[in-house]
Amino acid sequence: MPKSLLHNMRHAGLISALVMAPCLAINAGVVSAETIQAQLTKAPNVPAPITRTQPATVVVNLEASEWVGPISDDNNYEFWGINGMVPGPMIRVMVGDTVEIRLKNKSGSKQSHNLDFTKVSGGAALVNAEPGKEAQITFKAANQGVFIYQSSTAAPSNIQHVLSGMHGLIVVEPVGGLKPVEKEFYVMQSEFYMKDGKKNDTLVYSEQKVKEADASYIVHNGHMTALVKVPLRSKVGETTRWFYGNAGVNFDSSWHVIGEMLDRVWPAGNVAKAPLEHIQSTLVTPGEATLGEFKGEMPGTFVSVDHSLFRTEKGALGLLKIDGPTNPALFKGL
Numbered sequence: 001m002p003k004s005l006l007h008n009m010r011h012a013g014l015i016s017a018l019v020m021a022p023c024l025a026i027n028a029g030v031v032s033a034e035t036i037q038a039q040l041t042k043a044p045n046v047p048a049p050i051t052r053t054q055p056a057t058v059v060v061n062l063e064a065s066e067w068v069g070p071i072s073d074d075n076n077y078e079f080w081g082i083n084g085m086v087p088g089p090m091i092r093v094m095v096g097d098t099v100e101i102r103l104k105n106k107s108g109s110k111q112s113h114n115l116d117f118t119k120v121s122g123g124a125a126l127v128n129a130e131p132g133k134e135a136q137i138t139f140k141a142a143n144q145g146v147f148i149y150q151s152s153t154a155a156p157s158n159i160q161h162v163l164s165g166m167h168g169l170i171v172v173e174p175v176g177g178l179k180p181v182e183k184e185f186y187v188m189q190s191e192f193y194m195k196d197g198k199k200n201d202t203l204v205y206s207e208q209k210v211k212e213a214d215a216s217y218i219v220h221n222g223h224m225t226a227l228v229k230v231p232l233r234s235k236v237g238e239t240t241r242w243f244y245g246n247a248g249v250n251f252d253s254s255w256h257v258i259g260e261m262l263d264r265v266w267p268a269g270n271v272a273k274a275p276l277e278h279i280q281s282t283l284v285t286p287g288e289a290t291l292g293e294f295k296g297e298m299p300g301t302f303v304s305v306d307h308s309l310f311r312t313e314k315g316a317l318g319l320l321k322i323d324g325p326t327n328p329a330l331f332k333g334l
Contacts (some may be wrong), residue, residue, distance in 0.1 A: 004322070006071045006118070007115070007292075007313060011194075012191075015038070015218070016189070020289065031054075033054070034054065035055065035056065035057040035058075035059065036054040036056050036057070036058055036059070037058075037059050037061070038058050038059060038060040038061075038090070038091055038092070038093070040060070040061075040062075040090070040091065040299070041088065041089055041090050041186065042082065042083075042085050042089060042091035043085070043087055043186040043187065043188055043222070043226075044085055044089055044091075044109070044185045044186050044187060044227065044232055044244065045186065046092070046185065046186050047090060047091070047092040048092075048094075048176035049173075049177050049178060049179070049184075049235065050092065050093075050173040050176070051176070051177055052094065052176075052177075052276075053093045053175055053176050055094060055096035055097050055148065056094070056097055056098070057097070057099075057100060058093050058097050058099050058100065059102065060091055060099060060100065060101050060102065060187050060192070061084055061102050061104075061237075061267060061316065062082050062083060062088070062089075062102065062103050062104070062115070063084075063103075063104040063105075063106060064081070064082055064103060064104070064105045064106065064113035064115075064129065064166070065080075065081065065084060065106040065107070065108070065109060066078060066079070066080050066103075066106075066109050066110060066300070067084065067113065068078055068202055069222065069332040070220075070223060071192060071203070071217055071219070071226040071263065072217065072223065072225070072315070073224070074199045074200065074218055075194075075197065075199070075200070075201055075202070075227065076201070076202040076203070077192060077194065077201050077202065077203050078162055078164070078202065078205075079222075080111065080113065080131075080151075080161055080164040080165050080166050080311060081163040081165035081166060082115070082165075082166065082168055082222045085222070085227070085278045086165035086167075086169025086189065086190065086221075086222035087165070087167055087169070087188035087221065087222060087245070087247065087254075088166070088167060089121055089150070090168060090169045090170070090171065090243065091149070091168070091170040091171070092170075092171045092173065093141045093142070093170070093171070093172055093173070093312075094141065094142070094171065094173050094174075094177070095142070095144045095171065095172050095174055095175060096141065096175065096208055096268055097141045098138060098139075098140060098141075099117070099120070099121075099138070099139055099140070099141050100136065100138045101127050101136065101137050101138075101139075102134065102135075102136050103116070103127045103129045103135050103136070104129060104133075104134045104136065104297045105129035105130060105131050105132065105133055106131070106132075107131060108131075109131040109132075110131065111131070111161075112125055112128060112129065112130045112131065113126055113128070113129060113151065113161065113166060114128035114129070114151055114152060114153070114313060115117045115127055115149050115150065115151060115166070116149060116150060116151070116152035117137075117139060117147075117149050117170065118150075118325070119143065119145075119147040119148070120139070120141055120142070120143055120147055120151075120170055120172055120259070121141070121142055121143075122142045122143055123148060125139040126138060126152060126153070130205060132213070133204060134163075134178060138163055141172045143172060143328045144172050144174055144270070144271050144272045145170075145171075145172055145174065145268070145269040145270050145271055145272065145289075146170075146171050146243055146245070146247050146266075146269025146270065146271070146290065146291050147169070147170050147171075147265075147289060148168070148169060148170075148171060148246075148247055148287055148288065149161050149167065149168055149169070149170050149174070150166060150168075150169055150247065150287070151167070151196040153274060157207070157289065158262060159207075159210060159249060160205055160207070161227075161298075162167040162247060162249065163190075163192060163205070163210065163248075163249065164192075164205060165190070165222065165247075167188070167190070167247040168188070168288055169243055169245050170214060171189065171230040171243060171269075173234040173271070174271060174272070175205060178222070178241075178271065181238075181239040182234065182235075182239055182243070183232075183238055183239070183240045184232045184240070184242075184243070185232050185241070185242050186243050187220055187221060187227070187242060187243070187244050187304065187318065188220065188221060188222075188223075188244075188245045188246075189219070189220055189244075189245065189246045189247065189248060189253045189255075189284070189306060190218040190219055190220075190222065190247045190248065191215045191217070191218050191219065191248035191249060191250060191251065191318060192215065192216050192218075192219070192252075193205065193206050193207075193210045193214070193215055193216055194206055194209070194211040194217075195209075203216065205238075205280050210249065210250070213250040213251070215222035215250065215251070215311075215314060216247075216314070217314050217315050218248070218251065218306065218311045218314040218315055218316045218317065219314070219315035220304070220315065220316060220317065220318045221318070224314070224315035225315070226296040226318070227234035227304070227318025227319055228255045228317070228319055230316065231301070231318070231319035231321045232304075232318065232319065232320045232321070233320070233321050233322075233323070234296055234302035234320065234321075234323075235296070235322065235323050235324045236297065236298065236299055236322055236323070236324025236325060236327075237293045237296065237297075237324065238295070238296055238322075239294065239296075240292065240293060240294065240296065240320070241292075241293040241295055242291070242292045242294060242304075243269075243276075243289065243290060243291060244284060244290050244291070245284070245288070245289035245290075246284040246285065246286055246287070246288055246289070247286075247287070248286045249286050249287075250286065251286065251306075251311070252284065252285050252286065252308075253283070253284040253285075253306045253308075253316070254282075254283055254306055254307040255282050255283075255284055255290065255292070255304070255305075255306065255307070256280060256281035256282075256304075256305055256306075256307040257282060257294070257300060257302050257303070257304045258303040258305060258322065259300065259302045259303070260294050260296070260305075261278055261279065261280060261295040262278075262279040262282060262292045262293070262294050263277065263278065263291045263292060263293060263295060264279075264292065264293050264294075265277075265279045265282045265290060265291070266276055266290065266291040266292070267282065267283075267290060268288055268289075268290060269288070269289045269290050269291050271291060275291075279292070281303065281307050286291070293308065296320075296322040296324075296325055297325055297327060297330055298322070298326060298330060299322050299323055299324045299325065300322055301319055301320070301321050301322075302317055302319070302320045302321075302322065303317055303318070303319060303320075304317065304318045304319070304320060304321065305317045
């Protein structure tokens with residue numbers, strides 16, 4: 001489609017209608033008896049686990065906005081994100097639920113913003129909102145798993161939207177939910193590409209650096225030290241479950257927790273299949289998410305990393321502090 005035509009269609013508000021129509025047609029008349037408001041959480045926090053066994057209509061209220069905030073202790077960046085956070089909030093539903101996405105685009109926005117949920121629905125599920133407007137779609141949560149939702153087909157570039165923060169995780173649990181664990185965490189690896197600047201500058205997006213795969217920052221949870229200044233915490237004997245996404249466009253993430261083994265991993269977040277067991281590192285490709293868990297056997301500070309370790313210098317790491325008694329039967333140090 002010519003760019004000029006797409007541009008005119010977008011400003012005429014037709015994109016929302018085009019993408020909403022098939023989705024609504026597919027799901028016409030498919031509404032569950034109970035209607036509930038989605039609990040939305042800021043990373044690394046996770047919504048409460050699913051315990052119900054009957055499908056519901058889950059209403060998800062999201063707001064796109066643009067703001068300047070810190071990407072590191074040295075620089076700011078103009079983020080485009082959801083509900084004032086990067087990554088966007090985690091959404092948790094059950095397979096068979098009817099999901100109603102209500103997307104507002106803040107009146108101060110300069111760009112139209114949209115979000116794509118097609119991985120969850122298995123069909124058309126993209127919602128677009130112009131500045132100061134609201135749009136809505138309804139779709140069936142047809143596929144179990146852990147999925148990234150993100151911007152798609154938006155001007156000036158869907159890549160710029162994704163790399164400015166328009167992404168998050170949605171989890172579709174099996175009926176009755178996942179097996180309970182003591183702690184759950186939401187971690188997203190994101191790539192940021194900026195023109196060079198000085199300390200304390202507000203850095204601006206660089207398409208050239210994207211093409212060259214020259215990332216300025218590769219961070220966990222939206223800031224270079226987000227999970228270093230405020231580490232994740234658990235206790236000896238607790239099992240921690242990690243919902244881990246890779247919202248980048250250029251780099252695979254080889255996720256690993258230094259000093260631990262992943263007891264169970266569901267590759268590509270596919271909870272419909274049995275997990276792999278006793279995994280050292282697991283590959284998470286761009287636009288994909290995974291689910292991993294392990295039981296903490298010893299106290300200490302453990303480092304979650306992208307095991308392409310040069311990326312830790314750009315921010316791809318976080319800390320997990322496990323508190324509790326040591327176990328000399330497992331390990332004795334000097």
